[in-house]
Amino acid sequence: MQPNNAQITVQGKTIELPIRKGTIGPDIIDIASLYKKTGTFTYDPGFTSTASCESRITYIDGNQGILLYCGYPIDDLAEHGDFLETCYLLLFGSLPNRANKKEFDHLVQQHHMVDEQFSRFFQGFRRDSHPMAVMVACLGAMSAFYHDSIDITDPQQRNIASIRLIAKIPTLAAMAYKYSISQPFIYPLNTLHYTENFLRMCFAVPCETYSINPIIARAIDRIFILHADHEQNASTSTVRLAGSSGANPFACIAAGVACLWGPAHGGANEACLKMLEEIGSVQRIPEFINRAKNKKDPFRLMGFGHRVYKNYDPRAKIMQKTCHEVLKELDLKDDPLLKIAVELEDIALHDEYFIEKKLYPNVDFYSGITLKALGFPTSMFTVLFALARSVGWVAQWKEMIEDPAQKIGRPRQLYTGPSKRNYIQIQKRP
Numbered sequence: 001m002q003p004n005n006a007q008i009t010v011q012g013k014t015i016e017l018p019i020r021k022g023t024i025g026p027d028i029i030d031i032a033s034l035y036k037k038t039g040t041f042t043y044d045p046g047f048t049s050t051a052s053c054e055s056r057i058t059y060i061d062g063n064q065g066i067l068l069y070c071g072y073p074i075d076d077l078a079e080h081g082d083f084l085e086t087c088y089l090l091l092f093g094s095l096p097n098r099a100n101k102k103e104f105d106h107l108v109q110q111h112h113m114v115d116e117q118f119s120r121f122f123q124g125f126r127r128d129s130h131p132m133a134v135m136v137a138c139l140g141a142m143s144a145f146y147h148d149s150i151d152i153t154d155p156q157q158r159n160i161a162s163i164r165l166i167a168k169i170p171t172l173a174a175m176a177y178k179y180s181i182s183q184p185f186i187y188p189l190n191t192l193h194y195t196e197n198f199l200r201m202c203f204a205v206p207c208e209t210y211s212i213n214p215i216i217a218r219a220i221d222r223i224f225i226l227h228a229d230h231e232q233n234a235s236t237s238t239v240r241l242a243g244s245s246g247a248n249p250f251a252c253i254a255a256g257v258a259c260l261w262g263p264a265h266g267g268a269n270e271a272c273l274k275m276l277e278e279i280g281s282v283q284r285i286p287e288f289i290n291r292a293k294n295k296k297d298p299f300r301l302m303g304f305g306h307r308v309y310k311n312y313d314p315r316a317k318i319m320q321k322t323c324h325e326v327l328k329e330l331d332l333k334d335d336p337l338l339k340i341a342v343e344l345e346d347i348a349l350h351d352e353y354f355i356e357k358k359l360y361p362n363v364d365f366y367s368g369i370t371l372k373a374l375g376f377p378t379s380m381f382t383v384l385f386a387l388a389r390s391v392g393w394v395a396q397w398k399e400m401i402e403d404p405a406q407k408i409g410r411p412r413q414l415y416t417g418p419s420k421r422n423y424i425q426i427q428k429r430p
Contacts, residue, residue: 004018004019004021005017005018005019006018006019006029008034008038010038010040011038013037013038015034015037015038017029017030017031017033017034018030023059024059024061025059025061028051035412041412041414043414047237047411051232052232052237052240052409053232053240053400053403053406054403054405055231055232055396055399056070056093056399057069057070057090057093057229057231057392057395057396057399058070058090058229058230058231058392059071059231060230060231060308060309062306062308062309062310062311063310063311064311065309065311065312065313065314066314067230067314067315069086069089069090069228069229070089070090070093070094072089072095073314074225074226074314074315074318075314075317075318077089077225078222078225078226078315078318079318081095081225082193082194082195082221082225083194083195083221083224083225083228083388084101084104084105084108084194085101086224086225086228086391087104087108087166087228087391088100088101088104090228090229090391090392090395091162091391091394091395091398105194107163108163108166108167108194109167109190109194110167110190111163111164111167111168112167112168112170112171112188112190112197113168113171113187113188114145114168114171114172114175115145115146117145118138118141118145118172118175119175119185121138121141122134122175122176122179125137125179127179127180127182128180129180130379131173131176131177131180131379131380131382131383132257132260132261132379132382132383132386134176134179135172135173135176135257135383135386136254136257136258136261138172138175138176139169139172139250139253139254139257140250140251140254141250142164142165142168142250142254143248143250143251146161146164146250148160149161149164149249150248150249150250152243152246152248152249152401158249158398158401158402161248161249161250162249162394162395162398165249165250165253165390165394166390166391166394169386169387169390170194170197170198170201170387171188171201173198173380173383173384173386173387174186174198174201174202175201176380176383177202177376177380177383178201178202180377180379183205184205184206185201186200186201186202186204186205186206187201188201192212193217193221194221194224195217195218195220195221195224196212196217198220198387199212199216199217199220200212202376203375213329215325215326215329216326216329216374218322219322219323219325219326219370219374220374220384222318222319222322223319223322223367223370223371223384223388224384224387224388225388226315226318226319226363226367226388227315227363227367227385227388227389228388228389228391228392229389229391229392229395229396230308230389230392233265234259234260234262234265235256235257235259235260235265235266235389235393236256236389236392236393236396238255238256238258238259239252239253239255239256239393239396239397240396240397240400240409241409242255242256243397243400243401244400244406244407244408244409245408245409246408249394249397252393252397253390253393253394253397256386256389256390256393257386260382260385260386260389261382266382266385266386266389267381267382268302268303268364269303269364269365269367269368269371269381269382269385270368270378270379270381270382271302271303272302272303272364272365272368272369273337273368273369273372273378273381274302274378275301275302275303276337276340276341276344277337279340279344280340281336281340282339282340282343285340285343285344285347288301289301289347289351293353301344301359302364302365303361303362303364303365303368304348304354304359304360304361304362304365305357305358305359305360305362306362309362310358311358312358312360313360313362313363315362315363316360316361316362316363316365316366319363319366319367319370320345320361320366322366322370323366323367323369323370323373326370326373326374327342327369327373330373330374332373335373337372338369338372338373341365341369344361345361345365348360348361349361367381368381371384
């Protein structure tokens with residue numbers, strides 16, 4: 001056997017499969033030739049033991065609580081950089097110098113505006129439509145409005161589409177919010193920073209001057225950085241799978257938004273706030289803690305623990321600090337839901353059951369509290385997640401398109417239905 005190969009025996013036939021090594025992380029067994037050599041597939045529900053692609057963008061070590069964007073620790077980026085710097089990093093693989101950063105920021109700023117017909121497009125939705133439903137529709141519609149950048153074989157069009165997505169999604173997200181509360185749309189202002197611009201489009205009104213609170217703007221910027229990418233999660237895999245068919249980038253990102261909407265994925269921080277509302281008061285916390293510890297009780301504490309991170313979520317450490325900065329700045333210590341959240345946080349960090357099970361507060365717990373404090377309704381939480389993750393989706397899509405080894409996705413299955421049956425005329429069926 002070759003030193004970098006693995007052996008597998010199927011029905012008495014032994015074959016060798018290459019073992020591939022990444023820069024860091026576990027080795028993988030390349031099973032691409034398994035079916036050809038043995039006539040069998042692997043079975044891996046949820047693909048939890050399957051690498052679907054090769055990527056240079058994001059690395060996660062869930063056991064150690066590590067998250068790297070192109071090699072840079074997430075806490076360094078969130079503490080010292082800004083969201084557009086992170087966008088540049090994910091798209092191009094390195095941090096920009098001053099000239100690159102200035103040019104990139106300016107390029108994104110020049111694309112914040114959306115086609116004016118979008119304002120009429122919104123009028124087709126009910127006012128009480130969920131903002132994520134609106135975002136799925138708007139992202140899909142972008143391919144109709146910006147059809148001059150949907151040729152995925154043209155590198156220049158790919159870059160233009162990437163910039164348009166990063167720049168216009170916050171505008172569309174703010175429009176979705178304004179539409180839901182029957183307020184007029186606020187146009188972007190190119191002199192403002194990315195997150196400042198987004199906050200203004202969400203909360204300004206034409207009859208008053210809107211002033212930017214730097215602590216609030218910085219909090220939103222950090223939320224965007226922390227959610228910018230997270231390796232091959234469900235929504236990113238959806239974007240890649242859609243993109244593998246040759247679909248245009250706007251359609252692919254719309255598919256990612258639709259997947260992110262699920263409560264087990266991007267809807268987790270929204271579910272966390274709904275849980276706080278269910279608890280209702282600090283006095284009822286012990287009751288719900290006991291229910292959470294009871295395996296027979298269907299109740300689950302949302303915002304604690306993580307499927308990937310078996311240690312502390314590295315994003316949660318930064319989000320915890322940011323959350324408390326916002327609560328202090330806005331002086332919201334008397335808000336009943338936030339009181340419940342703060343008490344739950346204290347219990348989770350000190351209760352032996354939570355410590356033993358490693359059920360630490362995760363990024364969804366703190367981001368949900370923060371967004372609630374900033375005045376966003378829970379229906380907008382996943383929209384903000386989609387806004388932040390859009391750069392990761394774009395970077396992953398772009399990487400896949402430019403990978404010469406990429407091919408259309410086609411997962412296999414284990415068929416357990418009926419074998420071949422003869423058709424019976426309807427009049428002869430019992």
